Amino acid sequence: MSTAESISLLSPDLLAKLERLELVSRKVFRGRMKGERRSKRKGQSVEFADFRNYVAGDDLRLIDWNLYARLDQLFLKLFQEEEDLHVYALIDTSESMNFGDPTKLHVAKQMAAALGYIGLCRADRVSVQAMGAEGRRAPVLRGRSGLWKMLDYLDSIKEGDNTSLYESVKDFSLRNSGTGVVVLITDLMDKGGYEAALRMLVGRRMDVYIMHVLSPEEIDPPIRGDRKLIDCEDGDETEITVNAYVLERYKQTLQNFLSSIKAFCSRRSIAYLPVRTDQPVDDVMTKYLRQRGVVR
Amino acid sequence: MSWISSLVPWQWALFSAVPIGIILLYFLKLRRESVEIPSTYLWARTVEDLHVNSLFQRIRQNLLLFLQLLTVLLAAIALWQPGVRGQASSQGRLVFLLDASASMMATDIEGEENRFEQARKMIRERIDAMEDRETAMLIKFSDRAEVMQSFTSDRGRLRDALNRTQLTNRPTDIVGALQAADGLANPKRSSTSGDVNDIQVADPKPADLLIFSDGGFEDVRDFNVGNLVPQYIAIGSDTPRNVGITAFSADRNVEKPGDAQAFGTIINFGAETESFNVSLYVNGEWRESESLTLEPEEESGLTFSLAGQEDAAAIELRLESSAPGAARDEPLKDDLSIDNFAYAGLRPMRTVSVLLITSGNRPLDLALNTESAAKVCVVEEQDIDFIGTPEYEARLEAGLDDLIIFDRCKPETMPPTNTFFIAELPSDEWSWSSEPGQTILVDIDRTHPLMQYLDLFSILIFEGRSVNGPPGTRELIVGDAGTVLALAPRDGYQDLVLAFEIISEGEDGSAQSNTNWFADRSWPVFLLNVLRHLAGAADASAAPTFMPGDTVRLRVESQLGEVEISRGSGSPDIVRTGASGSVEFVDSDMPGSYRVVAKEKLVDLFSINLFGIRESRIKPRETFELGYETVETAGTIETRREFWRWVLILSLILLAIEWWFYNKRIA
Numbered sequence: 005m006s007t008a009e010s011i012s013l014l015s016p017d018l019l020a021k022l023e024r025l026e027l028v029s030r031k032v033f034r035g036r037m038k039g040e041r042r043s044k045r046k047g048q049s050v051e052f053a054d055f056r057n058y059v060a061g062d063d064l065r066l067i068d069w070n071l072y073a074r075l076d077q078l079f080l081k082l083f084q085e086e087e088d089l090h091v092y093a094l095i096d097t098s099e100s101m102n103f104g105d106p107t108k109l110h111v112a113k114q115m116a117a118a119l120g121y122i123g124l125c126r127a128d129r130v131s132v133q134a135m136g137a138e139g140r141r142a143p144v145l146r147g148r149s150g151l152w153k154m155l156d157y158l159d160s161i162k163e164g165d166n167t168s169l170y171e172s173v174k175d176f177s178l179r180n181s182g183t184g185v186v187v188l189i190t191d192l193m194d195k196g197g198y199e200a201a202l203r204m205l206v207g208r209r210m211d212v213y214i215m216h217v218l219s220p221e222e223i224d225p226p227i228r229g230d231r232k233l234i235d236c237e238d239g240d241e242t243e244i245t246v247n248a249y250v251l252e253r254y255k256q257t258l259q260n261f262l263s264s265i266k267a268f269c270s271r272r273s274i275a276y277l278p279v280r281t282d283q284p285v286d287d288v289m290t291k292y293l294r295q296r297g298v299v300r
Numbered sequence: 301m302s303w304i305s306s307l308v309p310w311q312w313a314l315f316s317a318v319p320i321g322i323i324l325l326y327f328l329k330l331r332r333e334s335v336e337i338p339s340t341y342l343w344a345r346t347v348e349d350l351h352v353n354s355l356f357q358r359i360r361q362n363l364l365l366f367l368q369l370l371t372v373l374l375a376a377i378a379l380w381q382p383g384v385r386g387q388a389s390s391q392g393r394l395v396f397l398l399d400a401s402a403s404m405m406a407t408d409i410e411g412e413e414n415r416f417e418q419a420r421k422m423i424r425e426r427i428d429a430m431e432d433r434e435t436a437m438l439i440k441f442s443d444r445a446e447v448m449q450s451f452t453s454d455r456g457r458l459r460d461a462l463n464r465t466q467l468t469n470r471p472t473d474i475v476g477a478l479q480a481a482d483g484l485a486n487p488k489r490s491s492t493s494g495d496v497n498d499i500q501v502a503d504p505k506p507a508d509l510l511i512f513s514d515g516g517f518e519d520v521r522d523f524n525v526g527n528l529v530p531q532y533i534a535i536g537s538d539t540p541r542n543v544g545i546t547a548f549s550a551d552r553n554v555e556k557p558g559d560a561q562a563f564g565t566i567i568n569f570g571a572e573t574e575s576f577n578v579s580l581y582v583n584g585e586w587r588e589s590e591s592l593t594l595e596p597e598e599e600s601g602l603t604f605s606l607a608g609q610e611d612a613a614a615i616e617l618r619l620e621s622s623a624p625g626a627a628r629d630e631p632l633k634d635d636l637s638i639d640n641f642a643y644a645g646l647r648p649m650r651t652v653s654v655l656l657i658t659s660g661n662r663p664l665d666l667a668l669n670t671e672s673a674a675k676v677c678v679v680e681e682q683d684i685d686f687i688g689t690p691e692y693e694a695r696l697e698a699g700l701d702d703l704i705i706f707d708r709c710k711p712e713t714m715p716p717t718n719t720f721f722i723a724e725l726p727s728d729e730w731s732w733s734s735e736p737g738q739t740i741l742v743d744i745d746r747t748h749p750l751m752q753y754l755d756l757f758s759i760l761i762f763e764g765r766s767v768n769g770p771p772g773t774r775e776l777i778v779g780d781a782g783t784v785l786a787l788a789p790r791d792g793y794q795d796l797v798l799a800f801e802i803i804s805e806g807e808d809g810s811a812q813s814n815t816n817w818f819a820d821r822s823w824p825v826f827l828l829n830v831l832r833h834l835a836g837a838a839d840a841s842a843a844p845t846f847m848p849g850d851t852v853r854l855r856v857e858s859q860l861g862e863v864e865i866s867r868g869s870g871s872p873d874i875v876r877t878g879a880s881g882s883v884e885f886v887d888s889d890m891p892g893s894y895r896v897v898a899k900e901k902l903v904d905l906f907s908i909n910l911f912g913i914r915e916s917r918i919k920p921r922e923t924f925e926l927g928y929e930t931v932e933t934a935g936t937i938e939t940r941r942e943f944w945r946w947v948l949i950l951s952l953i954l955l956a957i958e959w960w961f962y963n964k965r966i967a
Binding site: 099100101103108191193194195219222225227229230231232233234235236237240241242243244247248249250253254256257258261 | 331332333334335336337338339340341342343344345346347964
């Protein structure tokens with residue numbers, strides 16, 4: 005690992021800003037350990053949750069004696085439990101992510117690191133993973149001290165795992181049975197389609213965020229004339245004569261693609277966040293994601 | 301629709317390689333630059349969208365190819381010169397008669413240089429419209445006919461022949477051209493038509509005779525059109541403007557040979573009144589101008605006096621513009637300019653030399669020594685015995701005499717000069733056609749210069765005969781028994797024969813009068829005419845004038861081996877002199893004053909002028925007589941309407957569309 009690369013992922017300024025942020029989970033999940041998040045579990049926080057009838061064997065310390073005096077019945081006073089949150093950041097490492105300046109993969113790593121650091125600061129259970137085989141060795145981290153491990157892991161991720169989105173998500177779901185927040189950082193350029201993968205995540209009651217990373221070259225391609233386009237993932241070739249008309253058609257197709265994703269996500273309560281690689285990561289984390297209610 | 305190929309087969313073969321090349325280029329895969337992109341996912345979908353209407357898309361893909369092939373196809377069609385011609389009843393054989401005479405220089409055709417070019421254009425269009433089964437020949441005519449191309453169906457050769465034709469300054473004579481056409485359309489039989497064993501030389505073949513002319517020629521009456529179907533295409537506008545000089549001559553005053561006079565006749569042939577100046581130039585220097593206004597068809601004669609003109613002079617008459625603001629020497633601008641200039645020459649003064657050989661003829665002596673005759677001639681009289689002497693031979697050899705008068709005698713061989721025989725036949729070519737007897741004069745040809753001013757009907761002839769001359773003999777006086785006075789040409793000379801004696805010899809040897817002519821006033825006048833026109837005294841002052849294209853025959857001193865003949869300041873032609881000093885000059889197409897110079901000394905002068913009322917009257921004739929037929933103008937001939945220009949324009953438009961489309965594709 006090189007420190008320079010780590011620092012390039014997250015600047016000290018950004019780290020300071022990130023420490024003040026918190027990931028917003030639109031769902032309440034059960035945690036695994038005591039944490040700072042409100043849990044579905046009743047526990048020992050200061051926040052009142054409910055009453056219930058006393059049954060034999062309950063802790064007598066939880067009986068609400070004031071109520072007993074008034075009603076002559078035994079009720080237990082229940083409090084909210086505060087537990088940790090599972091935060092997963094899944095990074096698409098396919099060849100297509102290696103495009104743009106900076107590359108989409110680099111931007112994806114920055115996003116993942118930033119989100120992971122926010123989670124670590126909030127004592128969440130953070131797992132930043134590359135999709136595909138690389139994800140299996142991803143560490144599960146908790147606490148601020150896990151930052152360096154996370155960055156080490158991110159640095160070790162190399163592009164070139166062209167496993168399909170669906171396969172990767174399936175592999176991830178099998179490995180991680182728990183629920184939590186999943187941030188999928190990808191360009192969604194999968195010829196097999198993205199729908200099945202997202203459906204699987206939603207089906208596992210995950211709170212799903214999609215960060216759709218697109219480079220400016222994909223939004224407005226600088227290609228003109230007679231060209232043979234080669235897909236870097238599968239080597240697929242498309243011969244095309246690019247003129248104004250075809251470019252217009254391409255942009256139209258891109259817009260249709262984005263709208264269909266957006267529609268798909270909104271129907272399934274998936275937060276869809278398109279991100280351009282030419283946007284500074286500071287702005288994305290501290291302004292764009294706050295505006296969209298991802299962090300606060 | 302008919303087609304005319306512009307290319308020869310090997311050129312077509314080369315041309316056909318062009319579309320093949322274009323198609324081959326399309327078969328070759330376009331060399332596309334490879335670009336690696338994150339995913340072809342969206343591109344593939346874009347292309348799929350474009351393929352929604354696949355037929356249209358395929359056409360879009362190959363539209364450039366289609367456009368290019370279509371452009372080449374249209375270019376090929378244009379090269380085939382498609383055209384449409386109306387229905388024409390053609391005999392299958394065409395004879396084009398192209399008038400190349402001076403009147404065809406008239407510039408009254410809009411859009412063309414002159415009538416000749418218009419006629420050539422019309423012939424070219426008719427050649428283009430020829431069908432394969434048609435053959436044609438081209439005859440150009442002016443004062444003579446020239447077959448430019450005999451019958452052929454090769455349009456290229458006809459066009460080449462047409463391009464070779466040139467306009468001339470000559471007058472028009474259509475007869476030769478008609479005879480040339482006639483010889484091919486109406487071949488003569490080899491012998492008699494009743495003979496069954498006789499084989500005709502050739503089958504008579506009908507032909508269209510297309511006469512492209514302005515009709516400036518004489519009606520042809522003794523011509524049988526036979527199988528020819530004449531069609532006259534009149535060339536020229538109906539209201540041309542032309543003022544022309546129809547006659548111009550200069551002559552010395554007989555009384556005062558140092559003075560000369562120039563006479564010109566000018567006619568307005570146009571339909572409007574014309575005003576202009578007539579200027580006289582002597583040796584290129586302006587001498588005098590006169591302003592003239594002529595109504596349509598009005599004729600005017602002008603006389604200019606030239607005092608103290610003793611030397612030879614080239615005299616020129618010009619019609620000049622009198623329009624306000626015009627320069628003094630600005631030529632008059634009408635439709636035919638060649639007749640706005642006329643030339644004449646004044647020879648240096650000289651006297652003619654006459655040798656009279658007689659055994660005694662007092663009336664002749666008296667007439668040759670009158671005061672008027674003495675001014676123009678020097679007479680030397682010799683006896684009949686003089687013929688055959690060495691002195692006589694030497695005289696002939698030196699060519700000293702302009703005229704020899706043989707009175708009742710004849711030489712062994714004809715002398716190389718003009719002769720006048722009285723009561724004797726010059727040679728075997730001549731014969732008596734009647735026995736001697738009293739002769740009564742019947743007719744006199746007063747149009748001949750020798751006969752001018754003569755009134756002969758009161759004279760008596762006691763004993764005379766009549767003569768028959770060689771071919772070309774002109775009868776000047778005809779008596780009751782035949783020709784009494786005849787003039788015949790002989791190798792450039794002329795022989796005059798009088799068929800009766802003036803003084804006859806009686807039985808006792810005494811002289812007796814055979815006629816009372818010498819007592820008549822006309823006798824000295826006749827001899828003066830002989831001196832002036834046969835001996836050349838008149839020629840001696842006024843230089844002869846010839847028509848363009850004529851062969852100019854002159855006599856110079858026989859000692860001169862060669863002479864230089866030049867017009868204006870042009871380079872001279874060197875002409876060798878023939879026997880006894882005759883000079884023949886054929887390069888006489890250009891009007892002008894010509895000088896004949898030998899050993900840097902002016903020997904003679906002559907002029908070439910287009911004095912032809914027919915050439916100057918440039919309004920095209922509506923009809924003319926041809927044999928027994930009246931040929932009317934056909935107006936226009938049927939021409940071919942060609943479309944190749946439109947096809948070519950369409951091809952260029954397609955090329956532009958192709959370029960626009962290509963740019964749009966790669967933009």
